[in-house]
Amino acid sequence: MNILDKIIEQKKHEVSEAKKKISLTQLKDAALFNRKTFSLKESVKSGCGIIAEFKRQSPSKGIINDKAEVLEVAKSYQKFGASGISILTDSEFFGGKLEDILKVRSEISIPILRKDFMIDEYQFYEAKVNGADVILLIASCLSPNQVQEFTQLSHELGLEVLLEIHTEDELNHCNKNIDLVGINNRNLKDFKVDLQHSVNLKNLLPKEVLAVAESGIFSVEDFKFLKEKGFDGFLMGEYFMRNENPGIAFEEFIKDVRN
Numbered sequence: 001m002n003i004l005d006k007i008i009e010q011k012k013h014e015v016s017e018a019k020k021k022i023s024l025t026q027l028k029d030a031a032l033f034n035r036k037t038f039s040l041k042e043s044v045k046s047g048c049g050i051i052a053e054f055k056r057q058s059p060s061k062g063i064i065n066d067k068a069e070v071l072e073v074a075k076s077y078q079k080f081g082a083s084g085i086s087i088l089t090d091s092e093f094f095g096g097k098l099e100d101i102l103k104v105r106s107e108i109s110i111p112i113l114r115k116d117f118m119i120d121e122y123q124f125y126e127a128k129v130n131g132a133d134v135i136l137l138i139a140s141c142l143s144p145n146q147v148q149e150f151t152q153l154s155h156e157l158g159l160e161v162l163l164e165i166h167t168e169d170e171l172n173h174c175n176k177n178i179d180l181v182g183i184n185n186r187n188l189k190d191f192k193v194d195l196q197h198s199v200n201l202k203n204l205l206p207k208e209v210l211a212v213a214e215s216g217i218f219s220v221e222d223f224k225f226l227k228e229k230g231f232d233g234f235l236m237g238e239y240f241m242r243n244e245n246p247g248i249a250f251e252e253f254i255k256d257v258r259n
């Protein structure tokens with residue numbers, strides 16, 4: 001079993017436990033269910049395109065930063081001009097939680113991406129009532145049909161969808177309702193990073209698709225290379241989170257990009 005299979009097994013278990021604690025009806029009654037959401041599509045188009053991530057740990061890197069405080073980091077990401085914030089909510093493998101989103105929601109006004117492994121409708125309601133605006137769908141964990149259904153549900157809830165792909169085969173998961181297509185530079189099965197692989201895949205997408213380069217962006221050169229190749233968005237986590245103060249790392253990076 002590869003790591004992705006393990007994560008999905010665990011996720012199925014977690015979702016069934018969560019449903020026992022809070023029913024779907026209860027979720028729909030939550031105060032935040034009817035809130036207005038922020039558009040990542042719009043903010044990526046109008047800003048620097050960087051979606052800065054809050055990630056404490058990962059299966060490939062172990063602990064990255066277990067001291068940083070999510071609210072403080074999110075506020076700095078917004079202050080220095082991030083187009084959006086990605087918050088890992090998987091606890092078992094990434095040390096995150098849904099409450100991390102809830103904690104920052106009322107304090108910031110840029111889109112928040114719920115970064116998790118979405119396999120069940122229930123999780124979309126959870127995302128909405130905890131303050132997310134955008135949902136990550138990972139093609140390698142879903143069928144094209146599920147992608148379509150989850151996209152429709154997301155839109156009904158006022159949420160946008162970032163569909164993550166990594167291989168040419170996964171292009172058949174794309175449909176015209178997807179808001180943004182993310183190309184993961186990292187292969188989730190063996191963790192190898194290859195920027196050129198992403199560029200090649202991007203060239204197979206229609207020009208009008210908003211494309212986000214994800215993972216393994218570790219320098220201004222990486223960023224500029226991907227921007228030149230036509231990417232609109234850039235999902236970056238570890239580079240900022242490695243720093244004791246991820247907000248400052250983001251501020252410095254943005255300054256260097258603009259120079």
Ligand SMILES: O=P(O)(O)OC[C@@H](O)[C@@H](O)c1c[nH]c2ccccc12
Pocket residue numbers: 053055115116138164184214215216217235236237238239
């Ligand atoms: O920390 P990095 O290399 O900058 O990567 C960020 C983000 O792309 C990565 O966390 C990620 C991309 N797709 C995922 C799917 C699940 C969990 C995590 C991810």
